[in-house]
């Protein structure tokens with residue numbers, strides 16, 4: 001059983017599946033925003049929150065962090081958010097020093113939302129900047145203007161947030177390295193506490209995939225993308241943002257604790273359609289369909305589409321996969337203590353030796369971690385190590 005009493009603190013992720021836009025590269029689950037549909041969603045969400053948190057323990061469940069992602073959470077009505085938090089607080093307890101993040105799109109963020117969310121205890125906001133090059137974003141279907149980005153930062157500062165983070169994408173159609181430089185310089189000038197620096201990925205069956213297939217759009221080649229990542233990582237570091245995960249950079253003390261919980265294998269609850277969770281050694285996913293999600297909860301059932309209990313091999317794979325993405329890397333002693341000889345065999349195996357010799361992995365002071373060159377090949381290196389499990 002997944003949802004049974006759980007002793008330790010947990011993290012909570014909420015998926016808000018509404019957007020006013022359909023970005024051509026996006027494969028997140030989302031539906032067009034309407035206030036009526038959002039009201040039905042929140043009603044179902046409150047049932048789900050009650051059922052899950054009540055099953056995790058009779059005492060209030062300690063919540064270390066919350067994260068509201070989407071979709072476009074900045075479209076949420078503050079009244080609905082307030083009511084949902086009443087349910088959370090009825091069954092859970094935000095721990096002292098909790099982190100509570102919400103994502104916001106620059107063009108839809110309003111002063112009312114920024115202030116309302118801050119008043120509810122949200123203390124970290126992530127602005128989806130993506131790029132200041134509005135022309136670069138147009139072929140991807142994003143509508144924001146440059147002034148929306150500056151306005152969003154201004155509104156968040158005015159509302160009192162002292163932890164404002166931002167997302168940047170690189171590898172955009174026809175993008176040049178000098179434009180990546182400009183994006184980072186402009187963003188750093190706004191002094192966010194944290195920058196996620198992601199490569200644009202082409203997800204199957206998206207409009208972007210079709211446009212590329214038909215030759216209507218061209219992405220930079222692999223070497224240019226690798227140079228963008230290397231250049232961008234160094235520039236971010238020069239600007240005082242330290243890489244703590246492949247795509248994540250933070251000012252000192254501003255690492256996203258919620259994301260770190262994912263990468264360190266800590267338990268988290270996923271609420272909302274298409275949300276994923278991991279607790280009591282089970283992974284699960286909710287139905288990625290709003291009608292099924294609402295219908296099942298109205299019928300008194302959890303909207304689970306997938307549940308899996310992790311076996312020994314899967315747990316070992318996850319431990320390697322997740323920790324190697326972080327700058328700290330694999331804690332060798334901890335991995336061997338938890339997984340015994342199998343872990344030892346991987347840590348002393350051929351694949352690891354090969355990557356240490358080629359300079360992609362560093363094995364020192366009890367940790368195995370990616371080198372600067374290794375971060376460029378993170379997915380391949382991780383796949384090779386995990387293949388030995």
Ligand code: SF4
Pocket residue numbers: 018019021022023026027028030070071072105
């Ligand atoms: S706003 Fe975000 S979630 Fe919505 S379509 Fe665009 S990328 Fe996807």
